Amino acid sequence: MTLHKQEIIKALLDILPGEAVLFEEEDLHPYECDGLSAYRRLPMVVALPGTVEQVQQVLAFCSRNDVAVVARGAGTGLSGGALPHEEGVLLSLAKFNDILDVDAGARVARVQPGVRNLAISQAVDALGLYYAPDPSSQIACTIGGNVAENSGGVHCLKYGLTVHNIQQLKIVTIEGELLTIGNSGLDSAGYDLLALMTGSEGMLGVIVEVTVKLLPKPERAQVVLAAFDDVVKAGAAVGNIIAEGIIPAGLEMMDKLAIKAAEDFVHAGYPTDAEAILLCELDGTNKEVSEQILRVREILQESGASEIRTAKNEQERLIFWKGRKAAFPAVGRISPDYYCMDGTIPRKRLPEVLKNIADLSKKYDLPVANVFHAGDGNLHPLILYDANKPGELERTEEFGGKILELCVAVGGTITGEHGVGIEKINQMCVQFESAELTQFHAVKHAFDSKGLLNPGKAVPTLHRCAEFGAMHIHHGEMPFPDLERF
Amino acid sequence: MSENDISADLRQQVEQALSSGTAQNICAGNTKQFYGRTNAGDTLDVSQHRGIINYEPTELVITARAGTPLREIEQVLTEESQMLAFEPPAFGSTATLGGTIACNFSGPRRAFSGSARDFVLGCTLINGKAELLHFGGEVMKNVAGYDVSRLMCGAMGTLGVILEVSVKVLPKPETELTLVQQRGVADSLAKVHSLARQPLPVSATSFNDNALHIRLSGTDGAVHAARKLIGGDELPAGDDYWQQLKEHELEEFDTDANLWRLSLVSNAPVLNLLGSTLYEWNGAQRWLMTSENSEVIREEVSRQGGHAVCFRQRTDIQQVFHPLDSGLLKIHRQLKKAFDPDAIFNPGRMYAEI
Numbered sequence: 001m002t003l004h005k006q007e008i009i010k011a012l013l014d015i016l017p018g019e020a021v022l023f024e025e026e027d028l029h030p031y032e033c034d035g036l037s038a039y040r041r042l043p044m045v046v047a048l049p050g051t052v053e054q055v056q057q058v059l060a061f062c063s064r065n066d067v068a069v070v071a072r073g074a075g076t077g078l079s080g081g082a083l084p085h086e087e088g089v090l091l092s093l094a095k096f097n098d099i100l101d102v103d104a105g106a107r108v109a110r111v112q113p114g115v116r117n118l119a120i121s122q123a124v125d126a127l128g129l130y131y132a133p134d135p136s137s138q139i140a141c142t143i144g145g146n147v148a149e150n151s152g153g154v155h156c157l158k159y160g161l162t163v164h165n166i167q168q169l170k171i172v173t174i175e176g177e178l179l180t181i182g183n184s185g186l187d188s189a190g191y192d193l194l195a196l197m198t199g200s201e202g203m204l205g206v207i208v209e210v211t212v213k214l215l216p217k218p219e220r221a222q223v224v225l226a227a228f229d230d231v232v233k234a235g236a237a238v239g240n241i242i243a244e245g246i247i248p249a250g251l252e253m254m255d256k257l258a259i260k261a262a263e264d265f266v267h268a269g270y271p272t273d274a275e276a277i278l279l280c281e282l283d284g285t286n287k288e289v290s291e292q293i294l295r296v297r298e299i300l301q302e303s304g305a306s307e308i309r310t311a312k313n314e315q316e317r318l319i320f321w322k323g324r325k326a327a328f329p330a331v332g333r334i335s336p337d338y339y340c341m342d343g344t345i346p347r348k349r350l351p352e353v354l355k356n357i358a359d360l361s362k363k364y365d366l367p368v369a370n371v372f373h374a375g376d377g378n379l380h381p382l383i384l385y386d387a388n389k390p391g392e393l394e395r396t397e398e399f400g401g402k403i404l405e406l407c408v409a410v411g412g413t414i415t416g417e418h419g420v421g422i423e424k425i426n427q428m429c430v431q432f433e434s435a436e437l438t439q440f441h442a443v444k445h446a447f448d449s450k451g452l453l454n455p456g457k458a459v460p461t462l463h464r465c466a467e468f469g470a471m472h473i474h475h476g477e478m479p480f481p482d483l484e485r486f
Numbered sequence: 487m488s489e490n491d492i493s494a495d496l497r498q499q500v501e502q503a504l505s506s507g508t509a510q511n512i513c514a515g516n517t518k519q520f521y522g523r524t525n526a527g528d529t530l531d532v533s534q535h536r537g538i539i540n541y542e543p544t545e546l547v548i549t550a551r552a553g554t555p556l557r558e559i560e561q562v563l564t565e566e567s568q569m570l571a572f573e574p575p576a577f578g579s580t581a582t583l584g585g586t587i588a589c590n591f592s593g594p595r596r597a598f599s600g601s602a603r604d605f606v607l608g609c610t611l612i613n614g615k616a617e618l619l620h621f622g623g624e625v626m627k628n629v630a631g632y633d634v635s636r637l638m639c640g641a642m643g644t645l646g647v648i649l650e651v652s653v654k655v656l657p658k659p660e661t662e663l664t665l666v667q668q669r670g671v672a673d674s675l676a677k678v679h680s681l682a683r684q685p686l687p688v689s690a691t692s693f694n695d696n697a698l699h700i701r702l703s704g705t706d707g708a709v710h711a712a713r714k715l716i717g718g719d720e721l722p723a724g725d726d727y728w729q730q731l732k733e734h735e736l737e738e739f740d741t742d743a744n745l746w747r748l749s750l751v752s753n754a755p756v757l758n759l760l761g762s763t764l765y766e767w768n769g770a771q772r773w774l775m776t777s778e779n780s781e782v783i784r785e786e787v788s789r790q791g792g793h794a795v796c797f798r799q800r801t802d803i804q805q806v807f808h809p810l811d812s813g814l815l816k817i818h819r820q821l822k823k824a825f826d827p828d829a830i831f832n833p834g835r836m837y838a839e840i
Contacts (some may be wrong), residue, residue, distance in 0.1 A: 184791030195636035245657030416627035
């Protein structure tokens with residue numbers, strides 16, 4: 001039998017102190033969406049446990065009574081993964097914000113899930129160490145969310161994603177059982193549940209502790225900026241650098257509209273007449289960086305760069321990066337709203353993908369700025385739109401969907417680092433066959449047989465895919481995209 | 487369809503196995519039969535499902551069928567000055583990519599570059615319903631769906647038959663050299679940890695009671711600067727110490743005792759166990775040659791938060807892999823059921839329960 005809201009609140013108040021249970025509408029509003037604000041929904045109730053035991057009790061209660069649970073960190077996710085369930089508990093891990101232990105010798109830190117990404121690197125800075133994955137939201141996003149999404153950043157090509165930089169997790173299952181996944185060493189007995197949990201979008205368990213690996217800070221980092229009069233040449237330059245056996249710490253590309261927006265915003269000194277710029281960061285020992293900078297400059301020259309600049313000092317390096325890191329808000333200044341896509345493609349397909357995006361941009365009459373983690377093929381087209389214009393969000397979403405389908409068609413994927421969440425649930429039907437989706441559901445069932453953790457996210461039902469496919473063919477436009485279809 | 491693509495035959499065999507309820511013992515190069523528990527069943531031979539399907543040096547990715555010999559892959563990569571950065575041991579000339587991934591075998595570079603699972607980008611497999619499934623892909627970043635590709639790494643074939651694997655590859659370092667210092671174990675442990683705190687181009691370490699080996703890989707200048715800083719005798723060029731270490735061909739491995747692989751936090755102290763130990767990965771992987779009984783070993787390793795595998799057994803050891811606690815074992819059973827509901831793939835090869 002389904003419990004009423006009052007019964008659920010009462011049960012939560014038996015587990016948690018009064019201030020840790022929110023149910024008045026005004027208190028629920030801050031939780032209505034994550035970084036994908038186009039989707040909003042109020043949860044029935046918000047629970048803010050402060051101990052692992054409380055998390056266990058809340059989940060055990062929800063499991064016994066078939067109450068849905070959506071876990072939430074800082075709410076910076078871009079795919080609606082933390083969008084609340086209207087008849088469920090929104091489980092905020094915000095109170096879990098302590099760094100529990102740093103072992104400088106083993107180069108690991110044991111932290112609670114609500115610790116911010118950047119706070120880890122700041123805490124170990126004096127030891128000469130840092131945590132490598134650096135999603136652009138690193139000031140605000142939490143490590144628990146990073147694990148749930150397998151977050152990347154601009155240094156993935158050399159240093160990997162979250163999955164490569166964590167060693168152990170403690171999770172609570174929907175039944176309230178506390179499990180330790182991974183080991184004190186570099187691998188563990190049994191299946192690689194650490195990999196399975198990473199990027200599982202809160203569907204398999206609630207993360208209550210993360211042990212991250214730390215790296216020694218490189219002796220030196222240096223960045224080269226190259227301008228191109230043609231995006232195809234810039235794309236080829238990326239391949240040429242890698243073909244020479246160089247793995248840059250970061251290798252980023254921006255197109256003309258993104259360059260202009262960033263330059264107007266932060267005055268990084270970007271060449272605004274360029275069709276594309278590349279930022280290539282090299283790090284390592286002093287010698288290594290000096291040697292590689294020379295080679296990279298030669299390769300960029302040979303690849304037809306119209307201008308090549310090496311940051312003269314640390315200050316200039318940070319200015320070069322500032323423009324790139326501010327690209328999203330910069331685009332936000334030139335358009336009332338923007339919609340950020342996250343496909344990944346084999347790099348060699350970049351020219352045709354960019355051309356197709358440009359064609360779609362004309363068709364949908366919506367401008368696009370392209371920001372590209374060029375080294376690892378992760379493309380972030382930013383579609384500029386105005387949500388106040390009737391129909392424009394719907395047109396934007398359809399355009400975005402087409403971009404993702406294009407990524408799949410060239411051998412890529414619908415999401416490189418932002419996750420599926422609620423946003424790309426339909427495109428999962430394009431990426432995967434029914435048998436594969438069924439296998440995903442079986443994995444989910446192995447952890448959460450009642451389907452109570454983050455229901456409706458990450459993996460679509462076959463029914464939904466059938467409807468999406470049918471609508472796709474017959475109408476080309478999905479009516480009422482914000483309605484769930486199960 | 488290429489003559490080296492026998493996926494249709496393999497699917498048919500799995501279908502037959504399902505209808506007759508016959509367990510399948512998945513194998514290809516037959517180089518890793520020593521590893522894991524023994525399992526009954528008909529042989530499902532993947533060795534003829536072979537060949538490199540796609541290799542794009544500038545995309546840093548290679549995709550090959552599971553039965554492709556590791557040697558063939560390494561040769562093709564070498565021609566482009568690239569490598570499998572997890573430096574897998576082969577344990578025989580017929581070793582295949584599929585077997586390497588199924589065992590998640592990684593070599594000396596592992597602590598510095600990553601393991602086999604870290605480099606896997608995608609895979610194609612046959613699940614226990616005889617369905618052909620694709621997960622992941624050939625791109626570096628991909629978070630669509632659960633990471634089933636990496637789940638297959640080290641699953642010992644108990645969740646499905648791996649048909650194809652895509653792995654990230656890396657450029658071979660420009661220069662490589664090995665330094666040897668005469669040190670005892672405790673001293674070596676302290677030394678490798680002080681080096682690990684600095685941004686140095688170290689790509690492998692190993693030590694025992696007598697000597698510490700440190701390999702440096704990177705640009706010419708970086709390697710020579712580090713050599714000067716670290717010091718020690720340089721191994722002559724062409725010395726295949728690391729090759730012998732990874733293939734267990736060093737004299738130390740020549741023993742009648744059981745060979746245990748201990749995985750634990752790198753700065754764990756020297757354990758109080760009988761036998762001789764060879765340390766790798768800054769101390770995170772320890773090869774223990776001993777006749778000590780397994781309970782004693784496991785208790786000591788568990789105390790350090792690690793796990794112990796009886797890698798090569800000379801006496802009959804039933805529990806080859808470290809026992810799982812009840813919560814984890816439950817998840818393992820359920821995952822096995824999710825992928826292989828009729829338990830036809832390598833049943834008992836890893837744990838009796840799966």
